[in-house]
Amino acid sequence: MGFKVGLLGLGTVGAGVAQILLDATGRSPLLQSLELYRVGARSLDKPRPVEIPREQLTTDLQSIVTDPNVDIVVEVIGGLEPARSLMLEAIRHRKHVVTANKAAIARFGPELFDAAKQAGVYLMLEAAVGGGIPIIQPLKQSLGGDRLNGITGIINGTTNYILSRMTAEGADFGDVLADAQRLGYAEADPTADVDGLDAADKIAILASLAFGGRIKREAVHTEGIRNITATDITYADKLGFAIKLLAIARRQGPAVSLRVHPTLVPHSHPLARVDGAFNAIFVEGQPIGQVMFFGPGAGSGPTASAVVSDVLNVAAAMQAMGERATPVINPMLACSHSDFCPIASLDDLETRFYVRFLTSDRPGTIGHIGSCFGNRLVSLESLVQTEVNGDEAQVVVVTHAVREGDFRAALADIHASDAIRSVASVLRVI
Amino acid sequence: MGFKVGLLGLGTVGAGVAQILLDATGRSPLLQSLELYRVGARSLDKPRPVEIPREQLTTDLQSIVTDPNVDIVVEVIGGLEPARSLMLEAIRHRKHVVTANKAAIARFGPELFDAAKQAGVYLMLEAAVGGGIPIIQPLKQSLGGDRLNGITGIINGTTNYILSRMTAEGADFGDVLADAQRLGYAEADPTADVDGLDAADKIAILASLAFGGRIKREAVHTEGIRNITATDITYADKLGFAIKLLAIARRQGPAVSLRVHPTLVPHSHPLARVDGAFNAIFVEGQPIGQVMFFGPGAGSGPTASAVVSDVLNVAAAMQAMGERATPVINPMLACSHSDFCPIASLDDLETRFYVRFLTSDRPGTIGHIGSCFGNRLVSLESLVQTEVNGDEAQVVVVTHAVREGDFRAALADIHASDAIRSVASVLRVI
Ligand SMILES: NC(=O)c1ccc[n+]([C@@H]2O[C@H](COP(=O)([O-])OP(=O)(O)OC[C@H]3O[C@@H](n4cnc5c(N)ncnc54)[C@H](OP(=O)(O)O)[C@@H]3O)[C@@H](O)[C@H]2O)c1
Ligand SMILES: NC(=O)c1ccc[n+]([C@@H]2O[C@H](COP(=O)([O-])OP(=O)(O)OC[C@H]3O[C@@H](n4cnc5c(N)ncnc54)[C@H](OP(=O)(O)O)[C@@H]3O)[C@@H](O)[C@H]2O)c1
Numbered sequence: 001m002g003f004k005v006g007l008l009g010l011g012t013v014g015a016g017v018a019q020i021l022l023d024a025t026g027r028s029p030l031l032q033s034l035e036l037y038r039v040g041a042r043s044l045d046k047p048r049p050v051e052i053p054r055e056q057l058t059t060d061l062q063s064i065v066t067d068p069n070v071d072i073v074v075e076v077i078g079g080l081e082p083a084r085s086l087m088l089e090a091i092r093h094r095k096h097v098v099t100a101n102k103a104a105i106a107r108f109g110p111e112l113f114d115a116a117k118q119a120g121v122y123l124m125l126e127a128a129v130g131g132g133i134p135i136i137q138p139l140k141q142s143l144g145g146d147r148l149n150g151i152t153g154i155i156n157g158t159t160n161y162i163l164s165r166m167t168a169e170g171a172d173f174g175d176v177l178a179d180a181q182r183l184g185y186a187e188a189d190p191t192a193d194v195d196g197l198d199a200a201d202k203i204a205i206l207a208s209l210a211f212g213g214r215i216k217r218e219a220v221h222t223e224g225i226r227n228i229t230a231t232d233i234t235y236a237d238k239l240g241f242a243i244k245l246l247a248i249a250r251r252q253g254p255a256v257s258l259r260v261h262p263t264l265v266p267h268s269h270p271l272a273r274v275d276g277a278f279n280a281i282f283v284e285g286q287p288i289g290q291v292m293f294f295g296p297g298a299g300s301g302p303t304a305s306a307v308v309s310d311v312l313n314v315a316a317a318m319q320a321m322g323e324r325a326t327p328v329i330n331p332m333l334a335c336s337h338s339d340f341c342p343i344a345s346l347d348d349l350e351t352r353f354y355v356r357f358l359t360s361d362r363p364g365t366i367g368h369i370g371s372c373f374g375n376r377l378v379s380l381e382s383l384v385q386t387e388v389n390g391d392e393a394q395v396v397v398v399t400h401a402v403r404e405g406d407f408r409a410a411l412a413d414i415h416a417s418d419a420i421r422s423v424a425s426v427l428r429v430i
Numbered sequence: 431m432g433f434k435v436g437l438l439g440l441g442t443v444g445a446g447v448a449q450i451l452l453d454a455t456g457r458s459p460l461l462q463s464l465e466l467y468r469v470g471a472r473s474l475d476k477p478r479p480v481e482i483p484r485e486q487l488t489t490d491l492q493s494i495v496t497d498p499n500v501d502i503v504v505e506v507i508g509g510l511e512p513a514r515s516l517m518l519e520a521i522r523h524r525k526h527v528v529t530a531n532k533a534a535i536a537r538f539g540p541e542l543f544d545a546a547k548q549a550g551v552y553l554m555l556e557a558a559v560g561g562g563i564p565i566i567q568p569l570k571q572s573l574g575g576d577r578l579n580g581i582t583g584i585i586n587g588t589t590n591y592i593l594s595r596m597t598a599e600g601a602d603f604g605d606v607l608a609d610a611q612r613l614g615y616a617e618a619d620p621t622a623d624v625d626g627l628d629a630a631d632k633i634a635i636l637a638s639l640a641f642g643g644r645i646k647r648e649a650v651h652t653e654g655i656r657n658i659t660a661t662d663i664t665y666a667d668k669l670g671f672a673i674k675l676l677a678i679a680r681r682q683g684p685a686v687s688l689r690v691h692p693t694l695v696p697h698s699h700p701l702a703r704v705d706g707a708f709n710a711i712f713v714e715g716q717p718i719g720q721v722m723f724f725g726p727g728a729g730s731g732p733t734a735s736a737v738v739s740d741v742l743n744v745a746a747a748m749q750a751m752g753e754r755a756t757p758v759i760n761p762m763l764a765c766s767h768s769d770f771c772p773i774a775s776l777d778d779l780e781t782r783f784y785v786r787f788l789t790s791d792r793p794g795t796i797g798h799i800g801s802c803f804g805n806r807l808v809s810l811e812s813l814v815q816t817e818v819n820g821d822e823a824q825v826v827v828v829t830h831a832v833r834e835g836d837f838r839a840a841l842a843d844i845h846a847s848d849a850i851r852s853v854a855s856v857l858r859v860i
Contacts, residue, residue, distance in 0.1 A: 016717060019717070020575045020717065025577070026577035026578075027574065027575055027576060027577055028574035028575065029642070029761075029766070030574065030761050030762070031574070031575070126572070132718040132719065132721060133721055134564075134568040134571075134572030134573070134721070137567070137568070137571055137572055138564040138567070138568060138572070141564075141567055141739055141743055142556065142564030142567055142568070142736070142739045143564070143735070143739065144457065144458035144460065144461070144738070144739050144742040145450045145457055145458065145461070145734070145735045145737075145738030145739055145741075145742065146457060146735050147455070147456035148456075270703070270724060273700070273703060285735070287446060287449070287450065287730070287731025287732065287734060287735055288562040288725070288726065288731060288735040289562065289725070289726045289729075289731065289732055290725060290726070291562060291563055291564070291723070291724065291725030291726070292722075292723075292724040292725065293721070293722075293723060293724075294700060294721065294722040294723075294724065295718070295719070295720060295721030295722065296718065296719045296720070296721070299719075300717070301716070301717025301718060301719065302717065302718050302719055304575070304717060305573070305575045305576050305715070305717055306572070307575075308574070308575030309571055309572045309573065309574055309575055311575075312571065312574040312575065312762065313571055313762055316760050316761045316762035316763075317750065317760065319758070319760070320747065320750060320751060320758045320759065320760040320761075321750060321758075322758055328749070328750045328751075328752055329750065330746050330747065330749070330750040331459075331460050331746045331749060331750075332460070332742065332743055332746040332747075333746075336459070
């Protein structure tokens with residue numbers, strides 16, 4: 001029995017997928033049951049790293065998702081439309097869909113999964129988070145016996161690359177970004193990456209799987225890395241921390257807290273050493289404790305590896321299902337939840353903070369800052385006056401875990417007084 | 431539709447499994463389709479961390495594996511017999527089997543998998559390697575599109591704990607072992623762990639999955655950590671390496687090389703920072719590049735998490751299969767290969783070496799050592815005379831990647847001359 005794959009997109013990821021499908025040697029024997037049947041792209045004439053016979057190639061993607069011979073549609077064109085409509089159309093034509101499109105899944109997940117459920121087909125998305133890192137299926141299958149409490153990920157390669165270089169070179173954000181763009185590590189419009197939006201898409205997807213409920217994309221509190229300075233990286237390092245853009249989803253009572261922000265990570269934490277374009281996802285659960293998945297967060301080959309693993313899983317499930325009239329879906333591959341997760345308020349979050357003040361070098365300043373925090377029940381782990389230039393001083397404070405609302409109130413009090421000149425930066429600490 | 435689980439063993443892992451099965455809240459909804467039906471142990475009266483109704487408990491394990499109501503047998507009694515016979519009997523009675531027993535699988539895998547194939551049932555072993563770390567299913571499923579080239583694992587928690595403490599404290603093997611035994615990190619008879627036998631069982635299993643062929647357990651070249659000294663750890667550290675007991679399986683031409691030995695790991699390698707009782711498995715493949723799975727390598731909860739994930743996968747596959755007369759096996763869960771992997775000779779292995787000589791502090795020694803290596807085409811990365819006590823010196827050599835056979839020949843030449851007093855240690859380097 002053979003399965004026919006219709007591939008939408010022949011760019012970075014699509015070409016990688018085609019390369020694997022066209023060369024099964026040394027890979028899963030199941031690959032031999034797959035046929036790369038039709039391929040869609042915008043241009044028929046572009047040179048490609050993989051040779052596709054001209055008669056298989058089309059610019060008419062609609063004709064692929066409606067082709068009665070196609071069993072599995074792989075969507076790797078990216079973007080919201082026409083990706084969403086093509087996936088919906090494929091599903092309506094009872095084709096299984098494999099996608100790498102985190103933006104579309106984070107926004108249209110409920111619509112797409114409802115459609116898939118109704119049609120009795122699989123909608124798979126291993127490649128949407130963490131590039132080549134196996135994380136979606138492990139969450140569905142391997143950690144099915146666990147009560148998950150938190151997911152903490154470095155899931156955007158561009159920002160991790162930039163922060164790693166800023167750390168290694170003591171360089172500033174703007175310079176490293178420009179260089180990263182030159183080298184192809186950052187896009188011409190870097191917004192989705194550096195402002196945390198891409199990581200927010202991904203943590204919404206992970207949280208949905210980990211906590212068994214749908215997530216509204218807007219529920220993810222998102223801060224990017226544009227304001228991170230070489231100064232903060234240096235101070236953090238002295239205090240024993242690396243600065244990473246973390247995407248965090250945690251159970252918080254009956255609700256889930258969801259956020260993406262630059263974070264101080266203790267050097268001893270496994271995530272602190274995930275550098276460059278690598279990604280890692282750290283999962284906490286009961287009874288497993290802590291596990292981490294580490295690997296290449298993007299790139300043609302790694303992402304294609306994840307896409308193909310989904311295709312193989314679907315093919316295996318189809319094979320096991322045989323020629324049955326009514327499809328039966330394997331619950332370890334499907335996402336069946338339909339309720340939305342309640343979202344915790346950021347104010348109720350308990351976390352540690354790092355804050356750097358610029359102050360005038362006047363007696364009493366430290367005492368005043370300390371008592372503003374104390375009045376709001378914000379207990380401090382350290383408070384250090386670290387550097388003095390002329391009449392200016394810097395005061396770096398690290399708090400114990402406190403309610404975010406209390407911390408913000410204390411900051412407002414400090415602001416309102418004239419004890420400080422400015423708050424140079426506020427970062428959370430894990 | 432409900433599935434009945436027969437649990438063989440209610441020790442460390444068995445009790446953990448029972449705890450998960452008896453408390454489904456917050457875990458995979460599929461758990462609700464599972465019933466802990468019967469439990470077997472040696473003693474009916476031992477106090478247990480989990481309450482099992484007396485009528486479910488039996489010492490007659492045979493009656494569980496032949497019980498017509500049992501769908502899935504979980505084998506967590508350990509050891510070779512009666513574990514092997516019970517699993518075979520369960521399979522013959524068309525029950526799916528989930529086991530954590532690396533010793534039995536590494537030795538009787540072919541017999542057990544043949545029986546499972548013939549009976550049309552699953553034989554699952556996620557917990558046999560890496561405790562709670564998802565690695566078996568990711569190898570079968572997530573990396574199915576990859577051509578795997580190598581697996582390098584820290585897959586024995588006891589030895590990693592001992593080496594980590596030796597490193598942190600500058601302590602000697604014997605002292606740390608005794609303390610680890612006192613604290614329950616090492617068994618009274620530590621042979622299986624410290625001599626590398628447990629890691630060898632596990633790498634045989636991983637290699638079989640990664641390279642799609644059966645592995646003869648005897649094919650794993652195995653060296654333990656008894657001879658590692660605080661001195662070597664210190665020298666290695668100065669040279670930029672941690673010493674870890676690695677289990678390594680690599681493609682070597684058309685064959686596979688399999689070995690367990692203490693190894694110098696560069697501080698920059700992700701495995702160098704896997705400390706204490708944690709395990710990690712580093713996988714290299716094309717096109718994925720490098721991925722690493724990190725987590726707790728043993729313990730009641732983590733290991734039970736892995737066992738339960740297998741039970742869930744089997745239940746999901748049974749559910750998807752429905753009430754069919756002839757069972758159809760999902761190839762992503764089964765191990766279908768039946769040929770044995772050809773095994774490479776250790777002599778043909780290309781690897782780097784670290785060697786420490788004790789010599790008399792005589793002029794010409796270093797030159798002589800250097801030329802013995804040179805004559806055998808062993809090229810050196812560094813050669814340092816590191817310490818002199820009275821008339822004794824130590825010479826530490828790190829080679830480039832060389833044929834192991836050539837290196838051994840050079841060592842024999844050096845031995846045969848009177849240039850050195852002894853070879854204090856020989857370790858491989860990755
Ligand atoms: N690149 C990565 O490392 C990576 C990692 C994880 C996930 N992803 C996700 O994978 C998806 C694809 O990314 P990519 O990097 O492969 O993108 P890409 O290199 O830009 O490739 C997009 C492909 O889709 C085709 N295409 C786009 N819009 C089309 C349309 N309207 N009609 C017909 N063809 C169209 C393009 O055709 P032409 O070639 O003819 O222009 C191109 O072949 C995205 O969702 C992305 O988020 C990518
Ligand atoms: N412990 C870990 O962290 C870990 C991690 C990975 C894999 N594993 C594997 O998991 C398996 C179980 O390990 P474990 O640590 O749970 O062992 P354990 O604590 O010694 O428990 C063994 C259980 O099996 C029962 N049992 C043993 N032989 C029996 C027999 N002949 N008839 C009836 N009952 C028998 C014992 O009964 P009683 O309680 O009545 O004596 C006990 O409940 C082993 O294969 C081990 O390699 C363990």
